[in-house]
Amino acid sequence: METNSINIEDIVKQVLSEMTGDKKVPAGSKTAGDIPKTARVAMLTKLEHFDIREYPIPELGEEDILVKVEGCGICGTDAHEFKRDPFALIPVVLGHEGTGEIVKMGSKVKKDSAGKPLKVGDKVVTCMIFKDNPDITMFDLNKQNVGGADVYGLLPDDDVHLNGWFSDYILIRGGSTVFNVSDLDLDSRILIEPCAVLIHAVERAKTTGILRFNSRVVVQGCGPIGLICIAVLRTMGIENIVAVDGEEKRLAFAKEMGAETTVNFKNYKGVEELAEGVKEAFSGYLADFAFQCTGSPAGHSNIYKFIRNGGGLCELGFFINGGNATINPHFDICSKEITTVGSWVYTLRDYATTFDFIKRAKGIGLPLNKLITHKYSLEQINEGFATNLKMEGLKIAVVNSL
Ligand SMILES: NC(=O)c1ccc[n+]([C@@H]2O[C@H](COP(=O)([O-])OP(=O)(O)OC[C@H]3O[C@@H](n4cnc5c(N)ncnc54)[C@H](O)[C@@H]3O)[C@@H](O)[C@H]2O)c1
């Protein structure tokens, strides 16, 4: 075996970490010598089809990080890209809800984007690829779509190819945003990205000044987004939560996640009757605040009826254009003085807050990890996407250790 300066450096790191008692790095397993010469990626080569391709793992620049991928969630955005390629990225390595272990780092990499030290063996996630302003969102960048927003897993293919988390290895280039999340288990790390969406939504909601301790809150839509919304509210001390959906299984899960009462909209005729149902669920009151977590125009139209005069609304269900929704500006907004905010993705600061949210949610016994209902290996990725499109389960993940 050829001995070069890179693996000597890794051996020294290994010996030092053993001397300092860091048992997370077992002897011999994280050195450059253990890294294969090639890595597999799931490349979306045409609509609704991934091919497993193998590419050489390149030499690392002094600010680069090589991560061995452990798992990655399938997002609604991935499903859109899989079905229609709206961002014109094909061929592309998708996967932006990923996490894994650092197996090699350039000599200049010392800390993550929050200033936490980084070493070989640490577990990491990535966020958007800019870090000058932790409060900036994709919206502020005036990007037309997520494809242009520089997120690993939504990057155009290039000579390196190791650009997305549906893979064995991903190359995190110098200047990227990377966070050390070694203190979270794998499933929690896979859920960071969707959780950050709700941390941002609740931060947006707080700007109205209406959402308070003990507020009555409606969460409409109990897919992963609505369910995580309930969990975030619970960690904030808001317990008076009514969840609205049409699927009994999801409503049952909403209760497990912390909703006090649930309302199945399919049991009511017309929105007036439904609003009475919501009022009854709050013991005779309308909601102080509502989170709209469906992509359904009818859902948007209905939700105003659940909110009291002077209440607030956060609309976050329309990540993509789902068409127009009809409301009556007199009855729904003007005469009720409703304060509305929109919420789109997250900021880097929200990402960092999300790590604490996950620990707190677990601390109070919320079953966040149960959101991951299906796991597939990289070879089974086409099957995983098919399950996602059939709307079976909640969060589907591709996990390399299967
Ligand atoms: N703002 C953001 O940055 C952001 C990020 C991710 C996802 N989203 C959006 O959030 C929405 C929810 O995401 P998800 O993954 O939970 O989706 P999902 O499809 O799994 O869940 C939506 C839920 O809404 C329910 N529903 C549909 N119509 C309804 C109605 N009229 N009243 C009550 N419930 C109704 C469905 O039964 C379903 O359980 C999506 O439309 C998605 O595009 C937004």
Ligand SMILES: [Zn+2]
């Ligand atoms: Zn996503």
